[in-house]
Amino acid sequence: MDLLTKVVISAVLLAIVVVAAYFAIVRFNSAPQITEQQAVALVKSDISNAYPTAYANITNVSPSIFPGSWHIIVSIVFNSTKPCPSYYVWSFDYPKYGFVNRVDNIYTSNCTVYGMLQNKSYILASAPVAIASSYNMGLPSITGFVHKYGYANTVVHATFYNSTSLMGRNYTKAWLINYSATNANYSEYVLISQIGGKLLLNYTLSH
Numbered sequence: 001m002d003l004l005t006k007v008v009i010s011a012v013l014l015a016i017v018v019v020a021a022y023f024a025i026v027r028f029n030s031a032p033q034i035t036e037q038q039a040v041a042l043v044k045s046d047i048s049n050a051y052p053t054a055y056a057n058i059t060n061v062s063p064s065i066f067p068g069s070w071h072i073i074v075s076i077v078f079n080s081t082k083p084c085p086s087y088y089v090w091s092f093d094y095p096k097y098g099f100v101n102r103v104d105n106i107y108t109s110n111c112t113v114y115g116m117l118q119n120k121s122y123i124l125a126s127a128p129v130a131i132a133s134s135y136n137m138g139l140p141s142i143t144g145f146v147h148k149y150g151y152a153n154t155v156v157h158a159t160f161y162n163s164t165s166l167m168g169r170n171y172t173k174a175w176l177i178n179y180s181a182t183n184a185n186y187s188e189y190v191l192i193s194q195i196g197g198k199l200l201l202n203y204t205l206s207h
Helices: 003-030 036-050 114-118 127-136 140-149
Strands: 055-063 070-078 086-094 102-109 154-166 169-181 186-193 199-206
Touching (some): 036 055, 036 070, 102 114, 140 154
Antiparallel strands (some): 186 199
8 A cells, every 4th residue: 555545544533533523512512501500490390200208408509520410419308297207417419310319418217316426515406307316216205106096197397496495494505395295185305415416304284
């Protein structure tokens, strides 16, 4: 093969590579780009459809490491008003991985508060963690209430107080957890400290 033929073949191959690269760039640039608002709306909609009873909150959105996608962080709580709520932090890289989430953190699940397993001075920073912590104590008044009226019928709420006065005593930085049921004529209350979840008070109030 003479030199001229080699030059012609090389030129043709180079032209093919250049044309292919051009069309690849044009195709990439012409692909529809999803906005941050669209990505958030689609992820929220998918969570709502898949888990209609869960409470989900978008806590952060930033450009993903994958070009054209968004990194979306979601706090999600299942069974938020039951004795054993589950609280997770999920993340999505949308649309790169669609609606497939990664579990970034587990605060509580199956009535286990994971942070408290390693740290006795763990700060109970959320209602689901406070609720699970109170139920985990195994107080006879609480376990008896749930057993009597049924787990499904028990409704639990937690309220944080920087300071409060109960039964003639003052308390600071504490969670008050209330256990009630539609067919019960009384409610059970548990007051626990925000740091470490120590039992401060347990009492019953009739309706």
